[in-house]
Amino acid sequence: MTVFIMVPGVFTGTHVWQETAARLTAAGAEAHPVALTGLDAARPADPSVTTDLETHIADVLAAVDAVGTDRDIVLVGHDYGIHPALGAADRRAERIARLVYLDCGMPRNGVPALAAVPDRTLRAQLAERSERGDVDGELTPPAGEEWRRWGSTAEVPGTALDRLSALAAPQPLRTLLQPLRLSGAVAAVPVTGVLCTGNGVSVDLVQRLVDFGDPTLTALAQPRVGFFELATGHWPMLSCPADLADVLLRAAAGEGRRLRPVGTDSSPAHLRPFPLDVPEVARDRKGQVDLYVPAGEPPRPAVIFVHGGPVPAGARPTPRDWPTLVGYARLAAAEGAVGVTLDHSLHDVADYERAAGDVADAVRAVRSDPRVDPERIALWFFSGGGLLTADWLAEPPAWLRCLAASYPVLAPLPNWGLTDSRFHPARAVARAGGLPLVLLRAGLETPEIAATVEAFVTAAQDCGARLELVDVPDGHHGFETLDPPEETRPALLHAMRSVIAHLES
Known part of the structure; x- marks a missing residue:
């Protein structure tokens, strides 16, 4: 049986995964959304303990370690959630059957999640704070239309957006400012990218970037990497949970579009x-x-x-x-x-x-x-x-x-x-x-x-x-x-x- 461990993005908790998890369960899989410390009511932060990226990596590791060794684990990271997911996968590479990047960037060793914050003004402000060593505190969550600054809300029902705002939690700054540390072990884990075209990214666009010949992107054309598209905004678990569940099941089965490696086509x-x-x-x-x-x-x-x-x-x-x-x-x-x-x-x-x-x-x-x-x-x-x-x-x-x-x-x-x-x-x-x-x-x-x-x-x-x-x-x-x-x-x-x-x- 496949076990999906699902890591939410910035400001959000397990509640965003409810509908997708229910559909995965109905299809015969197990689904375990991860409660991240300080972002979910099920795992409140201890005021006497610093909450940072390592804290959230530990949350994901605990979820991975709770799964029996006879199960295939598909680890899904959405938005900010790919950072703790990737950190955990790097430390338990032998346990992870597939890592799914859900409408997110490609974190790199030594780079904090701040680099993926889409709001350029906010990113610059937080970078200045980090340079000053002012890394404590929290980031106030958005509400209503402010969510668009963090990704397209296309096709998210108004009731779902209201609930997202009502349940949003402040993001501890250290989770965004602490660099991600990777040993490189995760490079052996099969990968699927799920791209939300309503948020501005498509498989064809990624193929063009690979065709440009940048060596940092050539890994995306390896056979172990597959891609899917969802014609929606940045929150597919809210806008199209059934479609997302179907894509995750297909990803677990090894499906997905493969990119053309550089050099296999003489004329990109x-x-x-x-x-x-x-x-x-x-x-x-x-x-x-x-x-x-x-x-x-x-x-x-x-x-x-x-x-x-x-x-x-x-x-x-x-x-x-x-x-x-x-x-x-x-x-x-x-x-x-x-x-x-x-x-x-x-x-x-x-x-x-x-x-x-x-x-x-x-x-x-x-x-x-x-x-x-x-x-x-x-x-x-x-x-x-x-x-x-x-x-x-x-x-x-x-x-x-x-x-x-x-x-x-x-x-x-x-x-x-x-x-x-x-x-x-x-x-x-x-x-x-x-x-x-x-x-x-x-x-x-x-x-x-x-x-x-x-x-x-x-x-x-x-x-x-x-x-x-x-x-x-x-x-x-x-x-x-x-x-x-x-x-x-x-x-x-x-x-x-x-x-x-x-x-x-």
Whole structure:
């Protein structure tokens, strides 16, 4: 018989698992939600004893040790709960048949759970406290709509959200600030990742990250690792407990989608050819930018292509050498403009501030080049780089003649912790004035990103922005290299010629 040991996330107790546990039991398994010290009424904290991450690891170890050795243990960690679950699995690796990461990050040895806190402002505040040695106290739990700062509450019934708030407990700060210590034994334990797409993560996205070649992610493509998706927010035990129970049972049986290891496909999506035949134009590398300069008398207008992300820091080749971006730059050159690619520092969702600075620096460098007309510049953004449009929409300079975007993310996704940041194009577009906007919209975009695009389009229409929509009805996110060229060529050419026309007007 399989025994599921289920570890709750931040602020929560065993109550969140009740419905899922009941369904697992009905299916013939055992289910044991873990009461974490200080977070569950069943295990109150002793005021004379410090409650930290090690305390919660001990709580999980006690649950593991209570199971007979003839049972297969599937250890499930949700949200913060993956940290004590992983710590316990590392110390009882021989007892754990499978470790399930339920809509959470990938904790690393020596890194505290604070690194996974989605609220960037709160994370910075707690980091400052930790540096000062001020690690005692508790974090007040959220209530009502405040839960969204910790993950999408999509599809959670109002009554369940009310109960979540009513039963929430303060989180001891030391549980978030104490580094996780791992021996490495847990590396042998089979793993399943359950991704909640409503919270901004999908299996395809993880595959793309693996394809980038970052060595820290290659383990995700090992045969012992499987993945499932749930089309819901961050709290599947509240929004779809039956679906979650089914996925956990399938995970225990070893099912799940496997990722393609790096090197087994000679052409990962981001390295496939550009769908248009464009003339060869020599690259001129100037610091962080590459310029593709057309023949003819300078100065020429320029189109600066800003890649998406996050792209792992170890990805090789870097984005400015990807065939898609090089193809766009050469296409711009074929149309008479200087095409520009660049690398910026969007390696994590916490890096938007730094990436925005990189893009601004690149724009200054391009405008100062004598071959470029500094008063005729277009910016073209892709995918996760779409959030970087916010600064240019909010205060468009006179020399910015057009802003374009391909399958962009135009509002922060729920698990990015950027809700209150300036990187919110759907809000900034109201200040765009007469800036021409060209938006390539993928008809088969992922629902979470499509929602941000629609919010942007609605906001643009409401404020009378000069928005041109170029639809690719059967296009996916990254359609240039994923979809048949005959379906994408007309849209690419139309969009490019629209941008060039705005540069020449």
